[in-house]
Structure formats: C-alpha cells, structure tokens
Amino acid sequence: MHKKGELGEQISVFMFLFLMFVIGVGIVIGVFIFFGQGYDFREVEANLLNYKIGECIKENEITEGFFEKENFFEKCKLNKETIGGNNIIRICSGVEDCIGAEKSLLDVGSNFQACGFEGAKKNEAYPLCAINEFSKGEKKFEIITGSKQFARRNLG
Amino acid sequence: MLFSNVSYLVLLIIFFAGILYFVMQQQEGAGVWEDYYAKEIVKIIDFSNVGDNICLDVHRATEIAQKNNVNSFSEIFGIDNAGNEVCVKLSKGRKTCFSYFNKVDVVNVDLKLGEGKDESGRDVNLLCFNIVEKQQEGGENA
Numbered sequence: 001m002h003k004k005g006e007l008g009e010q011i012s013v014f015m016f017l018f019l020m021f022v023i024g025v026g027i028v029i030g031v032f033i034f035f036g037q038g039y040d041f042r043e044v045e046a047n048l049l050n051y052k053i054g055e056c057i058k059e060n061e062i063t064e065g066f067f068e069k070e071n072f073f074e075k076c077k078l079n080k081e082t083i084g085g086n087n088i089i090r091i092c093s094g095v096e097d098c099i100g101a102e103k104s105l106l107d108v109g110s111n112f113q114a115c116g117f118e119g120a121k122k123n124e125a126y127p128l129c130a131i132n133e134f135s136k137g138e139k140k141f142e143i144i145t146g147s148k149q150f151a152r153r154n155l156g
Numbered sequence: 157m158l159f160s161n162v163s164y165l166v167l168l169i170i171f172f173a174g175i176l177y178f179v180m181q182q183q184e185g186a187g188v189w190e191d192y193y194a195k196e197i198v199k200i201i202d203f204s205n206v207g208d209n210i211c212l213d214v215h216r217a218t219e220i221a222q223k224n225n226v227n228s229f230s231e232i233f234g235i236d237n238a239g240n241e242v243c244v245k246l247s248k249g250r251k252t253c254f255s256y257f258n259k260v261d262v263v264n265v266d267l268k269l270g271e272g273k274d275e276s277g278r279d280v281n282l283l284c285f286n287i288v289e290k291q292q293e294g295g296e297n298a
Contacts, residue, residue, distance in 0.1 A: 024171065027178070031179070035182065035188045036188070041198075045198075045202070049257060052202070077258065079257050079259045086257070149254070149255060151194055151195065151254050152252070155250060156250065
C-alpha cells in the first residue's frame with residue numbers, strides 16, 4: 001500500500017520535470033523566433049578580404065617572393081593570426097580550376113573544395129567564399145577567399 | 157510530504173531564475189544588436205585605410221545599453237588592437253566579440269553624445285575613431 005503511494009509520487013516528479021522542460025524549451029524557441037537568426041557576416045567578410053587582396057596585387061609589383069606568406073601579409077597589411085584562425089585564402093595564376101588545383105601561388109587554410117559545394121552554403125561548418133578573377137598585365141589571377149568566423153559571446 | 161513540497165519549490169525557483177536570466181539577456185534584443193554592431197564596426201575597420209577618421213551612428217546601441225543598466229559608455233564598445241577584436245556589450249554579464257583582419261590600429265575611440273544628426277534631423281550619438289598604422293605593441297583602446 002505504501003509502495004503504491006511512492007510510485008504515484010515518482011510519476012508526478014517526472015511530470016513536473018517534463019513540464020518545466022517543455023516550458024523552458026518553449027520560451028527559448030519563442031525568443032529565437034522573435035529575434036530571428038543572427039546576422040551571417042561570412043559572405044561579406046569573404047568578399048571584403050577578396051577585394052583587399054585584389055587591390056593589393058594590382059597596386060604592388062609582383063616580385064619573386066611576393067606570395068611568400070610573411071611577405072604577402074606584410075605587403076597587403078593583413079593580420080596573419082586573425083586570418084589563419086578565421087579565413088581561407090588561395091591565389092592561383094594560369095590554372096583552369098583554382099579550387100581543385102594542386103599548385104597555387106598562396107594557400108592559407110585548407111578545404112577549398114567547400115567553396116565549390118552548393119550545399120555548403122547552408123552548412124555553418126563550412127566557410128562561405130568569394131571567388132574573383134582579374135588580369136594584371138599578361139597574367140591572370142584567381143583569388144578564392146572564405147570566412148568561417150562567427151561572433152563570440154564572452155563573459156565580461 | 158513536506159520535504160517533497162520543498163524540493164518542488166526549490167526546483168521551481170531554480171527553473172524560473174534560469175528563465176529570468178535568459179530573458180533578461182535577450183531584453184531589447186541586446187544579443188542581436190551586439191552581434192550587429194560588432195560586425196558592422198569590423199566591416200568598416202576592414203574596409204578602412206591608414207589615416208581614415210570614422211564616425212558611426214550608434215544611437216540604438218546606446219539606448220539599449222542604458223535600458224539594460226550598462227551605464228558606462230566606455231564599457232559598451234571595446235576595441236582591442238592587440239587581439240584585433242571589437243567587443244560590444246549592451247547588457248550586463250556578457251559581450252559579443254568579432255575579429256578584424258586589417259592590419260591597423262584603432263585609436264582615439266570616443267563616444268560623442270548627441271553630436272550627429274539622422275535623416276529626420278534628430279540628434280544621435282556617434283562612435284568616432286581614427287585608423288593608424290599598426291604599432292608593434294598594441295593595446296586596449298576603449
């Protein structure tokens with residue numbers, strides 16, 4: 001008789017916790033629906049970086065060591081650490097398919113194939129990319145840039 | 157029986173405290189606006205060149221921060237030259253940060269109250285700063 005009473009009480013604990021869970025999830029979903037998804041900046045950032053690199057190549061004389069990483073970041077006034085963590089860059093010249101090319105002038109980061117996947121655009125794990133082609137003198141350049149940076153919420 | 161009721165009550169209080177904390181964080185859409193302002197400021201820094209003097213309308217951000225009791229204006233916008241990072245704080249407890257790739261330093265960060273005008277002629281608060289050549293040893297500027 002006593003045990004039956006305990007069973008009823010245990011069931012009500014689960015019901016209580018379940019109700020709290022449902023209310024909590026409802027409030028969280030409601031807030032996110034109300035405010036919408038965050039502002040996805042990745043494509044803008046990839047385009048900005050692509051533009052900056054394009055301008056840098058156009059404005060500078062392309063010497064032999066221009067595309068060596070240290071020299072390139074210094075000449076183009078780009079922050080190596082930030083780009084290494086948040087962006088990808090590939091610069092090609094004279095190749096058909098820069099995304100799949102085995103040889104490039106400069107590679108920062110990896111997984112350039114993701115820039116060619118249509119389905120990757122909705123996947124937050126992949127970078128969003130910008131691809132641009134231009135000529136300087138007789139040389140044709142192709143620049144692929146991508147961004148995988150999201151805002152960070154820190155305590156403070 | 158009494159023990160059972162007390163434990164329900166404790167659980168309920170913890171639950172509502174958690175929900176209240178979450179809702180307070182979202183008050184006035186602070187999280188969304190922090191994200192927006194951090195990214196817009198980064199966009200301008202990334203696009204800028206050495207020697208540029210920039211002023212942005214940040215009126216909405218300052219209004220939200222005041223409503224959420226972030227009273228010190230220097231707390232709202234933080235630009236860290238050493239870490240190449242912009243942080244925006246519009247509610248107590250948390251801030252949203254985003255990195256810029258342009259190799260420059262941002263100096264003279266100043267919040268000018270009521271010195272700008274929007275399209276309707278209303279006074280707005282401006283965030284002004286200068287872009288200078290990257291120094292070897294960066295520092296916090298706001």
